Amino acid sequence: MMHLRITLALVALSLQACGLGPFAESGGGDDSLPQSGAGPYEFAPPDFETPADEPYILAQPVVSLTDPTGRLLDDGRYEIFYTRKDSEGSEIWRVRLESLDALPAEPPELVLEASLDWEEGVVRSPTLVVEGSELFLYYQGSDENPSVGLARSSDGGLSFQKDPANPLVSAARDPDVIVGEETWLMVYVDPAGEEVLLREGVGATAFGEARSLVRARIGTANAFDSVGIRGPALRRQVSSAGREHFGLFYAGEGTTSDGDRISSIGYQGSFDLQEWAAFLDGEPILEAGPAGAGGPAPLLDGTKSLLFIHQRRQGRGRLAVAFGP
Numbered sequence: 184m185m186h187l188r189i190t191l192a193l194v195a196l197s198l199q200a201c202g203l204g205p206f207a208e209s210g211g212g213d214d215s216l217p218q219s220g221a222g223p224y225e226f227a228p229p230d231f232e233t234p235a236d237e238p239y240i241l242a243q244p245v246v247s248l249t250d251p252t253g254r255l256l257d258d259g260r261y262e263i264f265y266t267r268k269d270s271e272g273s274e275i276w277r278v279r280l281e282s283l284d285a286l287p288a289e290p291p292e293l294v295l296e297a298s299l300d301w302e303e304g305v306v307r308s309p310t311l312v313v314e315g316s317e318l319f320l321y322y323q324g325s326d327e328n329p330s331v332g333l334a335r336s337s338d339g340g341l342s343f344q345k346d347p348a349n350p351l352v353s354a355a356r357d358p359d360v361i362v363g364e365e366t367w368l369m370v371y372v373d374p375a376g377e378e379v380l381l382r383e384g385v386g387a388t389a390f391g392e393a394r395s396l397v398r399a400r401i402g403t404a405n406a407f408d409s410v411g412i413r414g415p416a417l418r419r420q421v422s423s424a425g426r427e428h429f430g431l432f433y434a435g436e437g438t439t440s441d442g443d444r445i446s447s448i449g450y451q452g453s454f455d456l457q458e459w460a461a462f463l464d465g466e467p468i469l470e471a472g473p474a475g476a477g478g479p480a481p482l483l484d485g486t487k488s489l490l491f492i493h494q495r496r497q498g499r500g501r502l503a504v505a506f507g508p
Contacts, residue, residue: 220418220430220483221450222468224490224505233284239494241278241287242501245269248276249500250308250357250414250478251491261482263491264294264309264320265502272297272304275322277340283489283504295322295334295343301350303327308414308478310359312367312387318343319387321360321369324350329374331358333388348388355380357414357478368417368456370396370431376411377401379433381456397431397451397459407447407467408435414478429453432479432490435467446475448492469505476503 226238241248241263250266261280266273275295278287297306302324312319318336320343323329330350334343352358355371362368367384378398384390399412414434421427431453434446447467451459462468469476474494482489488507493500 220420220481220488220507221452221462222488222490222507223463224448224469224488224507226472226503226505227284230284234286235284237284238503238505239501240280240283240491240504241265241291242499243267245499247495247498247500248502249493251493251502252310252359252416252480253482253489253491254311254313255482255484263502264311265493266307266309266500267291268307268500273307275306275309275320294340295320295345297324299324299332299345299349301325301328301330302332306332308357310416310480312360312362314362314387319360321351321358323356323358329354329356331355331369331371335387346388351388352382352390352393359416361417361419363419364427368419370415370417372413372415376413376436379412379415379431381417396456397433399435400465406435406465407437408433408449410436410438410444412436413446416479416481418481418483420483426454429456430481431459432468432481434477434479434492444475445471445473446477447471448476448479448490 229237247268248265251263253261253263256262264277267276276291277294278291281288295306297304305326306322308323310321318340320334322332324332331352332349333346336343354374358371360369369382369390370379379396380393381396382390382393399408400406403409412433416432418430431451433449435449436446439445448469450462450468453459474496476492478493480491490505492503494503
């Protein structure tokens with residue numbers, strides 16, 4: 184992977200000169216578009232000198248792994264929460280990785296399983312918020328009647344207890360939650376998969392009315408989101424000049440020239456959560472290839488931009504990572 188990192192470093196330098204670096208506030212003279220971590224992203228090529236199966240960081244026989252969300256731990260390891268689905272239903276699991284080009288040193292572990300009537304055998308699409316010593320794990324329950332639930336941990340993630348207020352939001356798929364300066368921000372997709380919606384809250388469970396952020400370009404020829412939209416991920420950054428901006432990552436569902444369904448990753452930026460502009464003239468920031476890409480979860484750490492996703496190969500989901508400049 185060394186040659187990849189060198190290549191990316193050179194690309195980053197050239198992009199920053201054009202105002203397209205991962206923490207640039209604008210690019211190409213367009214002051215309406217923050218581009219923090221916007222990419223574009225590339226997969227790591229296979230490296231036969233590592234034990235990993237690049238670009239995949241986790242794959243298992245029989246079961247399907249999807250919807251990753253990751254964070255960097257204090258000890259330098261990566262902690263990835265994800266959906267594990269089989270013929271019986273779906274659960275939320277966790278794996279810790281020493282690095283992105285090594286196999287897990289410890290086996291994955293079960294974090295949350297469906298146990299309530301409203302979940303209808305399904306818990307999936309985890310997203311994690313860390314506030315002080317408490318961990319907040321939001322998730323989607325049910326596929327037929329999707330809603331958002333919350334599980335809390337006060338022991339560092341050793342155990343999670345579901346909130347008695349569940350479900351917090353009804354008619355909602357693929358939640359993602361972050362904490363802003365004064366409010367909690369939740370984005371999700373409507374059940375039809377046509378638009379990303381936002382709710383603002385004053386705490387972990389009290390979210391206000393929904394408003395639309397981004398709509399899929401349903402029926403638009405050659406648009407990568409012509410069929411629908413899934414898996415939004417909202418990220419907040421503050422530039423060196425002190426300006427707040429937001430990046431919205433999402434999976435657009437479209438079709439290939441042969442009429443097959445395919446997913447790619449898109450990005451839109453905003454300074455105020457009101458006006459949004461697409462990067463690369465509305466083209467994907469990650470061309471997914473024949474395996475597609477879903478469940479984008481960016482990890483923006485200093486000058487490093489990582490994008491965790493899932494891909495489907497041989498009928499099951501696998502967790503992968505792509506690298507940005």
